[in-house]
Amino acid sequence: MMKKKLVLIRDIGNYEGREVTLAGWVYNRRSSGKVRFVLLRDGTGIIQCVFSEKDVAPDIFELSDRIPQESSVYVKGVVRKDLRAPGGYELVASNMEVIQIAEDYPITPKEHGIEFLMKYRHLWLRSRRQHAIILIRARLIRAIRDYFDNQGFILVDTPILTPAAVEGTTTLFEVDYFGMKTYLTQSGQLYNEPNAAAFNKVYCFGPTFRAEKSKTRRHLTEFWMVEPEVAFADLEDIMDLAEDFLCYIVARVLSECQEQFKVLERDITKLEAVKKPFPRLTYTEAVKKLNEHGNPTKWGDDFGGDEETILSSLYDRPLMITHYPAQCKAFYMKRDPNDENLALGVDVLAPEGYGEIIGGGEREDDLKTLEKRIMEHKLPREAFEWYLDTRRYGTFPHSGFGLGVERTVAWLCGLSHVRETIPYPRMLEKIYP
RNA sequence: UCCAGCGUAGCUCAAUGGUGGAGCAUCCGGCUGUUAACCGGAGGGUUGCAGGUUCGAGUCCUGCCGCUGGAGCCA
Numbered sequence: 001m002m003k004k005k006l007v008l009i010r011d012i013g014n015y016e017g018r019e020v021t022l023a024g025w026v027y028n029r030r031s032s033g034k035v036r037f038v039l040l041r042d043g044t045g046i047i048q049c050v051f052s053e054k055d056v057a058p059d060i061f062e063l064s065d066r067i068p069q070e071s072s073v074y075v076k077g078v079v080r081k082d083l084r085a086p087g088g089y090e091l092v093a094s095n096m097e098v099i100q101i102a103e104d105y106p107i108t109p110k111e112h113g114i115e116f117l118m119k120y121r122h123l124w125l126r127s128r129r130q131h132a133i134i135l136i137r138a139r140l141i142r143a144i145r146d147y148f149d150n151q152g153f154i155l156v157d158t159p160i161l162t163p164a165a166v167e168g169t170t171t172l173f174e175v176d177y178f179g180m181k182t183y184l185t186q187s188g189q190l191y192n193e194p195n196a197a198a199f200n201k202v203y204c205f206g207p208t209f210r211a212e213k214s215k216t217r218r219h220l221t222e223f224w225m226v227e228p229e230v231a232f233a234d235l236e237d238i239m240d241l242a243e244d245f246l247c248y249i250v251a252r253v254l255s256e257c258q259e260q261f262k263v264l265e266r267d268i269t270k271l272e273a274v275k276k277p278f279p280r281l282t283y284t285e286a287v288k289k290l291n292e293h294g295n296p297t298k299w300g301d302d303f304g305g306d307e308e309t310i311l312s313s314l315y316d317r318p319l320m321i322t323h324y325p326a327q328c329k330a331f332y333m334k335r336d337p338n339d340e341n342l343a344l345g346v347d348v349l350a351p352e353g354y355g356e357i358i359g360g361g362e363r364e365d366d367l368k369t370l371e372k373r374i375m376e377h378k379l380p381r382e383a384f385e386w387y388l389d390t391r392r393y394g395t396f397p398h399s400g401f402g403l404g405v406e407r408t409v410a411w412l413c414g415l416s417h418v419r420e421t422i423p424y425p426r427m428l429e430k431i432y433p
Numbered sequence: 434u435c436c437a438g439c440g441u442a443g444c445u446c447a448a449u450g451g452u453g454g455a456g457c458a459u460c461c462g463g464c465u466g467u468u469a470a471c472c473g474g475a476g477g478g479u480u481g482c483a484g485g486u487u488c489g490a491g492u493c494c495u496g497c498c499g500c501u502g503g504a505g506c507c508a
Contacts, residue, residue, distance in 0.1 A: 033464040109469045359508030
Protein backbone atom coordinates (compact mmCIF):
# COMPACT_ATOMS: atom_id res chain seq x y z
CA MET A 1 0.00 0.00 0.00
CA MET A 2 2.91 2.33 0.61
CA LYS A 3 4.45 1.27 -2.67
CA LYS A 4 3.82 4.45 -4.61
CA LYS A 5 6.38 6.59 -6.39
CA LEU A 6 9.42 4.99 -4.86
CA VAL A 7 12.55 7.12 -4.62
CA LEU A 8 16.05 5.66 -4.88
CA ILE A 9 18.46 6.53 -2.08
CA ARG A 10 21.01 7.52 -4.74
CA ASP A 11 18.67 10.38 -5.76
CA ILE A 12 17.65 11.46 -2.26
CA GLY A 13 19.40 14.85 -2.58
CA ASN A 14 16.75 15.95 -5.08
CA TYR A 15 13.97 15.54 -2.53
CA GLU A 16 15.13 17.68 0.39
CA GLY A 17 12.21 18.77 2.56
CA ARG A 18 9.76 16.53 0.72
CA GLU A 19 7.98 13.39 1.82
CA VAL A 20 9.14 10.26 0.00
CA THR A 21 8.75 6.49 0.20
CA LEU A 22 11.83 4.28 0.09
CA ALA A 23 11.99 0.53 -0.38
CA GLY A 24 14.93 -1.50 0.82
CA TRP A 25 16.54 -3.71 3.40
CA VAL A 26 17.50 -2.98 7.01
CA TYR A 27 21.30 -2.68 6.99
CA ASN A 28 21.67 -2.04 10.70
CA ARG A 29 19.85 -0.31 13.52
CA ARG A 30 20.68 1.54 16.71
CA SER A 31 18.52 2.96 19.43
CA SER A 32 18.85 5.51 22.15
CA GLY A 33 15.76 5.41 24.29
CA LYS A 34 13.24 7.63 22.59
CA VAL A 35 15.05 7.84 19.22
CA ARG A 36 15.69 4.87 16.95
CA PHE A 37 17.92 4.78 13.92
CA VAL A 38 17.34 2.33 11.09
CA LEU A 39 19.96 2.19 8.34
CA LEU A 40 18.13 1.44 5.13
CA ARG A 41 19.92 0.00 2.10
CA ASP A 42 18.32 -0.21 -1.35
CA GLY A 43 21.24 -1.22 -3.55
CA THR A 44 21.82 2.37 -4.68
CA GLY A 45 22.86 3.74 -1.33
CA ILE A 46 22.38 3.68 2.42
CA ILE A 47 20.41 6.22 4.42
CA GLN A 48 19.70 6.59 8.11
CA CYS A 49 15.98 6.69 8.97
CA VAL A 50 15.17 8.41 12.26
CA PHE A 51 12.17 7.17 14.25
CA SER A 52 11.03 9.46 17.07
CA GLU A 53 8.27 8.56 19.52
CA LYS A 54 6.42 11.79 18.75
CA ASP A 55 6.41 11.24 14.96
CA VAL A 56 5.17 7.67 14.53
CA ALA A 57 2.46 5.34 15.83
CA PRO A 58 3.43 3.29 18.91
CA ASP A 59 3.50 -0.03 17.02
CA ILE A 60 5.77 1.45 14.33
CA PHE A 61 8.01 2.92 17.02
CA GLU A 62 8.27 -0.51 18.64
CA LEU A 63 8.93 -2.14 15.26
CA SER A 64 11.78 0.27 14.55
CA ASP A 65 13.57 -1.10 17.61
CA ARG A 66 12.96 -4.76 16.70
CA ILE A 67 13.18 -5.01 12.94
CA PRO A 68 15.94 -7.55 12.21
CA GLN A 69 18.88 -7.03 9.89
CA GLU A 70 18.09 -7.44 6.14
CA SER A 71 14.31 -7.42 6.63
CA SER A 72 12.65 -5.88 3.57
CA VAL A 73 10.56 -2.77 4.21
CA TYR A 74 8.96 0.37 2.85
CA VAL A 75 9.72 3.53 4.81
CA LYS A 76 7.89 6.81 4.41
CA GLY A 77 9.31 10.08 5.70
CA VAL A 78 10.65 13.56 5.04
CA VAL A 79 14.16 14.04 3.63
CA ARG A 80 16.30 16.26 5.82
CA LYS A 81 19.78 17.56 5.29
CA ASP A 82 21.88 16.69 8.33
CA LEU A 83 25.63 16.97 8.69
CA ARG A 84 25.59 14.28 11.38
CA ALA A 85 24.37 11.73 8.84
CA PRO A 86 26.79 9.87 6.61
CA GLY A 87 25.87 10.89 3.07
CA GLY A 88 24.54 14.24 4.23
CA TYR A 89 20.84 13.32 4.31
CA GLU A 90 18.58 11.37 6.60
CA LEU A 91 14.93 10.42 6.54
CA VAL A 92 12.63 11.59 9.34
CA ALA A 93 10.37 8.57 9.27
CA SER A 94 6.61 8.75 9.63
CA ASN A 95 5.72 5.17 8.76
CA MET A 96 7.22 1.77 7.98
CA GLU A 97 5.68 -1.29 6.34
CA VAL A 98 7.26 -4.69 6.53
CA ILE A 99 7.48 -6.82 3.40
CA GLN A 100 9.26 -9.62 5.21
CA ILE A 101 10.92 -10.04 8.57
CA ALA A 102 14.32 -11.65 7.90
CA GLU A 103 15.28 -14.15 10.56
CA ASP A 104 18.88 -14.87 11.56
CA TYR A 105 20.73 -13.17 8.72
CA PRO A 106 24.08 -14.97 8.74
CA ILE A 107 26.42 -12.05 8.05
CA THR A 108 26.38 -9.91 11.18
CA PRO A 109 28.08 -6.52 11.48
CA LYS A 110 31.30 -8.12 12.67
CA GLU A 111 34.44 -9.71 11.30
CA HIS A 112 34.08 -12.95 9.38
CA GLY A 113 36.50 -15.43 7.88
CA ILE A 114 36.88 -15.86 4.13
CA GLU A 115 35.51 -19.42 4.08
CA PHE A 116 32.29 -18.30 5.74
CA LEU A 117 31.90 -15.26 3.49
CA MET A 118 32.47 -17.27 0.30
CA LYS A 119 29.79 -19.73 1.38
CA TYR A 120 27.41 -16.78 1.64
CA ARG A 121 28.76 -14.93 -1.42
CA HIS A 122 25.20 -14.24 -2.64
CA LEU A 123 24.52 -12.35 0.60
CA TRP A 124 28.02 -10.93 1.01
CA LEU A 125 27.39 -8.89 -2.15
CA ARG A 126 24.99 -6.76 -0.08
CA SER A 127 27.81 -5.40 2.06
CA ARG A 128 29.28 -1.95 1.45
CA ARG A 129 32.69 -3.18 0.48
CA GLN A 130 31.59 -5.87 -1.98
CA HIS A 131 29.07 -3.44 -3.44
CA ALA A 132 31.86 -0.94 -4.09
CA ILE A 133 34.10 -3.52 -5.77
CA ILE A 134 31.39 -4.85 -8.09
CA LEU A 135 30.37 -1.30 -9.01
CA ILE A 136 33.97 -0.46 -9.92
CA ARG A 137 34.01 -3.63 -12.04
CA ALA A 138 30.87 -2.47 -13.87
CA ARG A 139 32.31 1.00 -14.49
CA LEU A 140 35.59 -0.49 -15.68
CA ILE A 141 33.77 -2.72 -18.17
CA ARG A 142 31.79 0.25 -19.46
CA ALA A 143 35.00 2.26 -19.87
CA ILE A 144 36.63 -0.63 -21.75
CA ARG A 145 33.70 -0.87 -24.19
CA ASP A 146 33.58 2.89 -24.65
CA TYR A 147 37.27 3.06 -25.40
CA PHE A 148 37.20 0.50 -28.20
CA ASP A 149 33.86 1.65 -29.59
CA ASN A 150 35.16 5.22 -29.76
CA GLN A 151 38.45 4.17 -31.37
CA GLY A 152 36.78 2.57 -34.37
CA PHE A 153 36.84 -1.03 -33.13
CA ILE A 154 33.95 -3.36 -33.94
CA LEU A 155 32.76 -5.81 -31.28
CA VAL A 156 32.88 -9.24 -32.92
CA ASP A 157 32.02 -11.95 -30.42
CA THR A 158 33.98 -15.18 -30.45
CA PRO A 159 32.56 -18.59 -29.52
CA ILE A 160 32.67 -20.05 -26.03
CA LEU A 161 32.38 -23.67 -27.23
CA THR A 162 35.39 -24.48 -29.36
CA PRO A 163 36.60 -27.58 -31.22
CA ALA A 164 40.25 -27.39 -30.10
CA ALA A 165 42.79 -25.87 -27.78
CA VAL A 166 44.25 -22.44 -28.43
CA GLU A 167 47.34 -23.54 -26.60
CA GLY A 168 47.79 -27.26 -26.42
CA THR A 169 49.71 -27.26 -23.16
CA THR A 170 46.90 -25.85 -21.07
CA THR A 171 44.25 -27.90 -19.38
CA LEU A 172 40.82 -27.28 -20.84
CA PHE A 173 37.32 -27.87 -19.60
CA GLU A 174 35.89 -30.59 -21.77
CA VAL A 175 32.25 -30.42 -22.84
CA ASP A 176 30.27 -33.22 -24.43
CA TYR A 177 28.77 -31.71 -27.58
CA PHE A 178 26.27 -34.26 -28.92
CA GLY A 179 28.84 -36.98 -28.45
CA MET A 180 31.72 -34.88 -29.72
CA LYS A 181 34.60 -33.66 -27.55
CA THR A 182 34.65 -29.87 -27.39
CA TYR A 183 36.15 -27.36 -24.99
CA LEU A 184 35.30 -24.13 -23.26
CA THR A 185 37.30 -21.31 -24.79
CA GLN A 186 40.50 -20.17 -23.15
CA SER A 187 40.88 -17.17 -25.49
CA GLY A 188 39.04 -15.49 -28.34
CA GLN A 189 42.36 -14.81 -30.00
CA LEU A 190 42.29 -17.32 -32.89
CA TYR A 191 38.85 -16.11 -33.98
CA ASN A 192 39.87 -12.48 -33.57
CA GLU A 193 42.47 -12.83 -36.32
CA PRO A 194 40.12 -13.74 -39.20
CA ASN A 195 37.69 -11.20 -37.74
CA ALA A 196 40.37 -8.51 -38.10
CA ALA A 197 40.68 -9.47 -41.77
CA ALA A 198 36.93 -8.92 -42.08
CA PHE A 199 36.54 -5.75 -39.97
CA ASN A 200 40.08 -4.34 -39.58
CA LYS A 201 39.97 -3.35 -35.89
CA VAL A 202 37.99 -5.74 -33.70
CA TYR A 203 37.60 -6.75 -30.10
CA CYS A 204 35.89 -9.54 -28.26
CA PHE A 205 34.82 -9.46 -24.65
CA GLY A 206 33.62 -12.45 -22.74
CA PRO A 207 34.33 -15.17 -20.23
CA THR A 208 37.24 -17.53 -20.65
CA PHE A 209 37.96 -20.81 -18.91
CA ARG A 210 41.13 -22.44 -17.69
CA ALA A 211 41.10 -25.81 -15.98
CA GLU A 212 44.44 -25.15 -14.33
CA LYS A 213 44.99 -26.46 -10.86
CA SER A 214 46.26 -23.07 -9.81
CA LYS A 215 45.59 -22.09 -6.24
CA THR A 216 46.80 -18.52 -5.95
CA ARG A 217 45.49 -15.01 -5.38
CA ARG A 218 45.72 -14.29 -9.12
CA HIS A 219 43.80 -17.24 -10.56
CA LEU A 220 40.19 -18.06 -11.33
CA THR A 221 38.98 -20.94 -13.52
CA GLU A 222 36.37 -18.64 -15.09
CA PHE A 223 37.38 -15.06 -15.79
CA TRP A 224 36.63 -12.23 -18.19
CA MET A 225 38.97 -10.99 -20.84
CA VAL A 226 38.80 -8.23 -23.44
CA GLU A 227 40.89 -8.88 -26.54
CA PRO A 228 41.48 -6.28 -29.27
CA GLU A 229 43.08 -7.30 -32.57
CA VAL A 230 44.34 -4.76 -35.08
CA ALA A 231 45.04 -5.35 -38.78
CA PHE A 232 48.39 -4.05 -40.06
CA ALA A 233 49.63 -3.24 -36.54
CA ASP A 234 53.07 -4.30 -35.35
CA LEU A 235 54.34 -4.87 -31.81
CA GLU A 236 55.06 -1.20 -31.21
CA ASP A 237 51.61 -0.15 -32.45
CA ILE A 238 49.90 -2.57 -30.10
CA MET A 239 52.06 -1.40 -27.18
CA ASP A 240 51.05 2.18 -27.85
CA LEU A 241 47.43 1.05 -27.95
CA ALA A 242 47.72 -0.84 -24.65
CA GLU A 243 49.32 2.22 -23.03
CA ASP A 244 46.65 4.63 -24.26
CA PHE A 245 43.90 2.17 -23.38
CA LEU A 246 45.12 1.64 -19.81
CA CYS A 247 45.47 5.39 -19.20
CA TYR A 248 41.91 5.92 -20.44
CA ILE A 249 40.22 3.21 -18.39
CA VAL A 250 42.10 4.15 -15.20
CA ALA A 251 41.16 7.83 -15.62
CA ARG A 252 37.51 6.96 -16.31
CA VAL A 253 37.18 4.71 -13.27
CA LEU A 254 38.96 7.29 -11.12
CA SER A 255 36.53 10.03 -12.12
CA GLU A 256 33.40 7.85 -11.80
CA CYS A 257 34.12 5.88 -8.63
CA GLN A 258 35.44 8.36 -6.05
CA GLU A 259 32.89 7.22 -3.48
CA GLN A 260 33.70 3.53 -3.97
CA PHE A 261 37.44 4.06 -3.62
CA LYS A 262 36.72 5.85 -0.35
CA VAL A 263 34.74 2.85 0.93
CA LEU A 264 37.69 0.62 0.00
CA GLU A 265 40.17 3.07 1.55
CA ARG A 266 42.17 2.85 -1.67
CA ASP A 267 45.14 5.21 -2.00
CA ILE A 268 44.13 6.69 -5.36
CA THR A 269 47.34 8.70 -5.77
CA LYS A 270 48.77 5.35 -6.91
CA LEU A 271 46.22 5.27 -9.74
CA GLU A 272 46.57 8.96 -10.57
CA ALA A 273 50.22 8.23 -11.40
CA VAL A 274 49.15 6.06 -14.34
CA LYS A 275 50.20 8.41 -17.16
CA LYS A 276 52.16 8.01 -20.38
CA PRO A 277 54.85 7.01 -21.01
CA PHE A 278 55.05 3.57 -19.39
CA PRO A 279 58.49 2.10 -18.78
CA ARG A 280 59.46 -0.52 -21.39
CA LEU A 281 62.00 -3.28 -20.84
CA THR A 282 63.03 -6.22 -22.94
CA TYR A 283 62.94 -9.62 -21.27
CA THR A 284 66.74 -9.66 -21.29
CA GLU A 285 66.90 -6.29 -19.51
CA ALA A 286 64.27 -7.50 -17.03
CA VAL A 287 66.34 -10.58 -16.14
CA LYS A 288 69.32 -8.27 -15.53
CA LYS A 289 67.20 -6.09 -13.21
CA LEU A 290 66.02 -9.17 -11.32
CA ASN A 291 69.59 -10.35 -10.81
CA GLU A 292 70.57 -6.89 -9.55
CA HIS A 293 67.82 -7.23 -6.95
CA GLY A 294 69.06 -10.59 -5.78
CA ASN A 295 66.63 -12.76 -7.75
CA PRO A 296 68.36 -15.80 -9.30
CA THR A 297 66.29 -15.99 -12.53
CA LYS A 298 68.36 -17.20 -15.48
CA TRP A 299 67.83 -16.21 -19.11
CA GLY A 300 65.22 -18.56 -20.53
CA ASP A 301 63.21 -18.97 -17.31
CA ASP A 302 59.64 -17.76 -17.41
CA PHE A 303 58.70 -15.19 -14.76
CA GLY A 304 56.64 -16.41 -11.80
CA GLY A 305 54.69 -14.44 -9.24
CA ASP A 306 57.81 -13.43 -7.30
CA GLU A 307 59.56 -12.08 -10.38
CA GLU A 308 56.50 -10.10 -11.51
CA THR A 309 56.17 -8.60 -8.03
CA ILE A 310 59.81 -7.48 -7.88
CA LEU A 311 59.74 -5.95 -11.36
CA SER A 312 56.41 -4.15 -11.08
CA SER A 313 57.35 -2.75 -7.67
CA LEU A 314 60.24 -0.84 -9.27
CA TYR A 315 57.91 1.59 -11.06
CA ASP A 316 54.94 3.80 -10.20
CA ARG A 317 53.11 2.94 -13.44
CA PRO A 318 52.46 -0.18 -15.50
CA LEU A 319 55.59 -1.88 -16.84
CA MET A 320 55.81 -3.30 -20.37
CA ILE A 321 58.13 -6.25 -20.94
CA THR A 322 58.84 -7.37 -24.50
CA HIS A 323 60.90 -9.88 -26.49
CA TYR A 324 60.47 -12.96 -24.30
CA PRO A 325 62.24 -16.17 -25.23
CA ALA A 326 60.02 -17.78 -27.86
CA GLN A 327 59.94 -21.04 -25.91
CA CYS A 328 57.88 -19.34 -23.15
CA LYS A 329 55.23 -18.15 -25.59
CA ALA A 330 52.37 -19.45 -27.71
CA PHE A 331 52.79 -20.97 -31.18
CA TYR A 332 51.12 -18.10 -33.02
CA MET A 333 53.50 -15.43 -31.76
CA LYS A 334 55.80 -13.92 -34.41
CA ARG A 335 59.55 -14.29 -33.92
CA ASP A 336 61.86 -11.32 -33.83
CA PRO A 337 63.45 -11.09 -37.31
CA ASN A 338 66.68 -9.95 -35.60
CA ASP A 339 66.79 -12.93 -33.23
CA GLU A 340 64.82 -16.10 -33.93
CA ASN A 341 64.97 -17.03 -30.21
CA LEU A 342 62.81 -14.07 -29.24
CA ALA A 343 59.06 -13.58 -29.61
CA LEU A 344 57.48 -10.24 -30.55
CA GLY A 345 55.28 -10.32 -27.50
CA VAL A 346 54.50 -7.91 -24.69
CA ASP A 347 53.29 -8.40 -21.13
CA VAL A 348 52.06 -5.47 -19.08
CA LEU A 349 52.56 -5.73 -15.33
CA ALA A 350 50.39 -3.60 -13.08
CA PRO A 351 52.20 -1.57 -10.38
CA GLU A 352 52.32 -2.33 -6.64
CA GLY A 353 53.17 -5.96 -7.28
CA TYR A 354 49.86 -6.85 -8.96
CA GLY A 355 51.56 -8.66 -11.81
CA GLU A 356 50.42 -9.40 -15.34
CA ILE A 357 47.19 -7.79 -16.50
CA ILE A 358 47.89 -7.75 -20.26
CA GLY A 359 49.55 -10.23 -22.58
CA GLY A 360 49.81 -9.80 -26.32
CA GLY A 361 51.97 -9.20 -29.33
CA GLU A 362 52.45 -9.54 -33.06
CA ARG A 363 51.08 -12.68 -34.75
CA GLU A 364 52.95 -14.96 -37.08
CA ASP A 365 51.60 -14.15 -40.55
CA ASP A 366 53.60 -16.56 -42.73
CA LEU A 367 51.75 -19.75 -43.66
CA LYS A 368 54.80 -22.04 -43.82
CA THR A 369 56.20 -20.84 -40.50
CA LEU A 370 52.86 -21.19 -38.77
CA GLU A 371 52.37 -24.74 -40.09
CA LYS A 372 55.80 -25.59 -38.74
CA ARG A 373 54.97 -24.16 -35.30
CA ILE A 374 51.70 -26.09 -35.12
CA MET A 375 53.68 -29.26 -35.80
CA GLU A 376 56.35 -28.37 -33.24
CA HIS A 377 53.67 -27.81 -30.59
CA LYS A 378 52.08 -31.17 -31.54
CA LEU A 379 48.71 -29.52 -32.17
CA PRO A 380 46.03 -31.20 -34.31
CA ARG A 381 46.55 -29.52 -37.68
CA GLU A 382 43.01 -30.30 -38.99
CA ALA A 383 41.46 -28.21 -36.21
CA PHE A 384 43.44 -25.17 -37.37
CA GLU A 385 42.75 -25.23 -41.12
CA TRP A 386 40.22 -22.41 -40.87
CA TYR A 387 42.76 -20.38 -38.91
CA LEU A 388 45.46 -21.02 -41.50
CA ASP A 389 43.11 -19.66 -44.19
CA THR A 390 43.85 -16.22 -42.75
CA ARG A 391 47.43 -16.77 -43.95
CA ARG A 392 46.39 -18.25 -47.30
CA TYR A 393 44.04 -15.57 -48.51
CA GLY A 394 45.73 -12.19 -48.19
CA THR A 395 47.87 -12.64 -45.13
CA PHE A 396 48.63 -9.43 -43.30
CA PRO A 397 50.70 -8.21 -40.35
CA HIS A 398 48.48 -7.92 -37.26
CA SER A 399 48.74 -7.69 -33.51
CA GLY A 400 46.55 -7.78 -30.46
CA PHE A 401 46.41 -8.31 -26.73
CA GLY A 402 44.18 -9.56 -23.94
CA LEU A 403 43.37 -7.77 -20.69
CA GLY A 404 42.21 -9.75 -17.68
CA VAL A 405 39.29 -7.92 -16.08
CA GLU A 406 39.54 -9.47 -12.62
CA ARG A 407 43.25 -8.82 -12.21
CA THR A 408 42.66 -5.25 -13.34
CA VAL A 409 39.84 -4.77 -10.82
CA ALA A 410 42.02 -6.26 -8.06
CA TRP A 411 44.73 -3.73 -8.90
CA LEU A 412 42.36 -0.75 -9.13
CA CYS A 413 40.68 -1.66 -5.84
CA GLY A 414 43.92 -2.60 -4.09
CA LEU A 415 42.71 -6.13 -3.24
CA SER A 416 44.95 -8.98 -2.21
CA HIS A 417 42.89 -11.64 -4.05
CA VAL A 418 40.91 -11.75 -7.31
CA ARG A 419 38.05 -13.74 -5.74
CA GLU A 420 36.29 -10.54 -4.64
CA THR A 421 36.44 -8.95 -8.12
CA ILE A 422 33.78 -11.15 -9.75
CA PRO A 423 30.29 -11.67 -8.30
CA TYR A 424 30.52 -15.46 -8.20
CA PRO A 425 34.13 -16.62 -8.40
CA ARG A 426 34.94 -20.05 -9.79
CA MET A 427 38.10 -21.42 -8.29
CA LEU A 428 39.86 -24.74 -7.95
CA GLU A 429 37.14 -27.14 -6.73
CA LYS A 430 34.92 -24.27 -5.69
CA ILE A 431 31.67 -23.72 -7.54
CA TYR A 432 29.09 -22.83 -4.83
CA PRO A 433 27.03 -20.68 -4.77
C1' U B 434 50.08 -32.82 -7.02
C1' C B 435 53.65 -30.82 -3.19
C1' C B 436 54.87 -27.69 1.30
C1' A B 437 53.09 -25.00 5.63
C1' G B 438 49.33 -23.48 9.03
C1' C B 439 44.51 -23.99 10.99
C1' G B 440 39.77 -26.75 12.54
C1' U B 441 36.57 -24.92 20.04
C1' A B 442 29.13 -21.43 20.73
C1' G B 443 25.52 -18.86 14.74
C1' C B 444 30.33 -15.59 13.74
C1' U B 445 35.55 -13.98 15.29
C1' C B 446 38.83 -15.91 18.72
C1' A B 447 40.99 -17.45 24.06
C1' A B 448 41.95 -21.76 27.31
C1' U B 449 50.49 -24.59 30.98
C1' G B 450 48.10 -32.39 29.89
C1' G B 451 43.98 -31.06 35.45
C1' U B 452 36.09 -27.83 36.36
C1' G B 453 35.88 -25.13 28.18
C1' G B 454 35.74 -18.76 28.36
C1' A B 455 35.21 -13.60 25.96
C1' G B 456 33.33 -10.12 22.22
C1' C B 457 29.59 -9.85 18.45
C1' A B 458 24.77 -12.07 17.03
C1' U B 459 19.95 -13.88 19.52
C1' C B 460 16.34 -13.12 23.75
C1' C B 461 14.93 -9.80 28.25
C1' G B 462 15.65 -4.85 30.40
C1' G B 463 17.75 0.51 30.40
C1' C B 464 19.07 5.13 27.83
C1' U B 465 16.02 11.61 23.58
C1' G B 466 21.24 11.91 18.23
C1' U B 467 23.27 6.88 17.67
C1' U B 468 27.73 6.12 13.82
C1' A B 469 30.39 -1.85 13.79
C1' A B 470 26.37 3.04 19.58
C1' C B 471 26.59 2.04 24.72
C1' C B 472 25.13 -0.21 29.82
C1' G B 473 22.94 -4.55 32.78
C1' G B 474 21.06 -9.67 32.54
C1' A B 475 19.89 -14.64 30.18
C1' G B 476 20.15 -18.82 26.93
C1' G B 477 23.67 -21.15 23.72
C1' G B 478 29.19 -26.71 23.31
C1' U B 479 29.47 -34.63 20.67
C1' U B 480 36.22 -28.94 20.98
C1' G B 481 35.97 -31.66 12.36
C1' C B 482 35.79 -37.50 12.22
C1' A B 483 38.09 -42.32 13.75
C1' G B 484 41.61 -44.59 16.65
C1' G B 485 45.83 -44.40 20.23
C1' U B 486 49.07 -42.70 24.66
C1' U B 487 47.69 -41.18 29.81
C1' C B 488 44.94 -41.71 36.39
C1' G B 489 43.15 -37.61 33.23
C1' A B 490 43.28 -35.09 26.16
C1' G B 491 40.46 -29.01 23.22
C1' U B 492 45.86 -29.64 24.25
C1' C B 493 50.34 -35.21 22.82
C1' C B 494 50.65 -39.32 18.64
C1' U B 495 48.57 -41.84 13.90
C1' G B 496 45.09 -41.82 9.91
C1' C B 497 41.12 -39.44 7.33
C1' C B 498 38.10 -35.10 6.02
C1' G B 499 37.67 -29.82 5.39
C1' C B 500 39.58 -24.89 5.07
C1' U B 501 43.43 -21.06 4.43
C1' G B 502 48.13 -19.47 2.49
C1' G B 503 52.03 -20.57 -0.86
C1' A B 504 54.54 -23.50 -4.81
C1' G B 505 54.15 -26.00 -9.31
C1' C B 506 51.11 -24.92 -13.38
C1' C B 507 49.27 -20.58 -15.94
C1' A B 508 49.01 -14.81 -21.75
